[in-house]
Amino acid sequence: LVSGTNDPGSYWRMPVDLVSTRPLTGSLTLTQGRSSVIVPETDAAVFTPRRRALAASGPGTGVPVVFVGYGDGSVLGDAMAGAVAVMLADPGRDRARREALFAQRATAVVTVLPDAGALTRVRMAGSRERLQLASEDQDTLSAYVTDAALAEAVGAHRWESYKADAQAPDFAPLEINLAITLQASAERREFTSSNLVGRIPGSAPGAGAILLLAHWDHLGECRPPEEIDHFCNGAADNASGLAAMLELSRRLKAGGPLGRDIYVLATTAEEGGLLGARAFAKAAPLPLGSIIAAFNFDMVAIAPEASPVGFIGRGQTPLDQVILDYLARSGRELGEQDLADSFVQ
Structure with missing residues (x-):
């Protein structure tokens, strides 16, 4: 030999x-007009592979919040760059869609989950140590929020309207009047x-x-x-x-x-x-x-x-x-x- x-x-x-990361902290704040709420951990989770990541978006920030429904924003091309994307969960496709949005240089991706049970499963998986090749390391910021929490922030009627529009074959991503602030940190080795x-x-x-x-x-x-x-x-x-x-x-x-x-x-x-x-x-x-x-x-x-x-x-x-x-x-x-x-x- x-x-x-x-x-x-x-x-x-x-x-x-190799790069090893383990989540430490994370918070998600939703603001509609003058109403602002820090979403409790029972309804939101935020992860990053960086030691610290922060993103503020919405009216007055220059960073749009774009609702992409069940798509991956690719129809917008370069227009997704710098935006915070909000996508509806679609099991089996979510990872690929999230990667596509980050490939388009989205600042952050917020995935809307159906309920607290789905969030618990995501949190359990995301809280473990993650190992990846250094050559594949990316500066990402990913958040997960329950459908109920987002509906409360946006307004139940308006949110149901957004979701109904997302079902249409000709649905196109749209900017929504919502401010999202995300913060996360991680132990990194x-x-x-x-x-x-x-x-x-x-x-x-x-x-x-x-x-x-x-x-x-x-x-x-x-x-x-x-x-x-x-x-x-x-x-x-x-x-x-x-x-x-x-x-x-x-x-x-x-x-x-x-x-x-x-x-x-x-x-x-x-x-x-x-x-x-x-x-x-x-x-x-x-x-x-x-x-x-x-x-x-x-x-x-x-x-x-x-x-x-x-x-x-x-x-x-x-x-x-x-x-x-x-x-x-x-x-x-x-x-x-x-x-x-x-x-x-």
């Missing part, structure tokens, strides 16, 4: 720059982790490469500190996968040279959102198009013997028949395809 980084200055490690990359050289240059990969990180502290054992040790997820990958690498190396190069990759920050794998894809030491097949080892041998096999990625590579033929020869059953497909990102 030799270095796979293609970097003489870093033989085994490929640095992965920037640090560098590493992917580890080795290579078993092949005997046929230009024949492509095989990638073996497994993530080396785990959850760490995953239970309340007062519990005696508050660490998730990661024996299954993913020491088992690393062990299987390394043992396979040892056997492949002992068997003599193969035609293709075999890359052995241990990725960091998988639990944070496949971040190490994404960093590898962004700066791979070989052309990504030269990778003939990739085999990911994660939580190996925890299912009962002879369990159905989940085929993740079926229909996306030329390897389908190879895998199906092997399952047939070994007498294994194919598991539920919809479940397997749900793991594809």
Whole structure:
């Protein structure tokens, strides 16, 4: 096994720059005319990945408040730049719409949720530590408010009228007469982790490469500190996968040279959102198009013997028949395809 980084200055490690953020404070103030209210935490939540973020918008500020309904404001083009966008929640599409609005340089995005229960779920998810690649770090300010709280500020009749208009196929975003002030802060930590990359050289240059990969990180502290054992040790997820990958690498190396190069990759920050794998894809030491097949080892041998096999990625590579033929020869059953497909990102 030799270095796979293609970097003489870093033989085994490929640095992965990461940013960790954890929300600290947040507040949302709505002003209609002379009436101003700080929305209580039971009806609003505000998040930012920055140490501190503040935005004031509405009449007299030069920052418009634009109601985009169920859209993403793209019909306005550059007109969204600098605005505070207010959008109605549409589960399954909200993240993409929010990203589209920030891509148009919206100052902040306020998502209107149907009720306090939906807000509680958002708050629980948003209050956890978030890990992301430093190269993907964005200066964003996101707020969530209940439908009832916004209706009270705007006026119930007017708000129902806005929502009804948003249902129309030809709906166009409109500026609304509402002032919104948002403030949020977060604990922020920037640090560098590493992917580890080795290579078993092949005997046929230009024949492509095989990638073996497994993530080396785990959850760490995953239970309340007062519990005696508050660490998730990661024996299954993913020491088992690393062990299987390394043992396979040892056997492949002992068997003599193969035609293709075999890359052995241990990725960091998988639990944070496949971040190490994404960093590898962004700066791979070989052309990504030269990778003939990739085999990911994660939580190996925890299912009962002879369990159905989940085929993740079926229909996306030329390897389908190879895998199906092997399952047939070994007498294994194919598991539920919809479940397997749900793991594809």
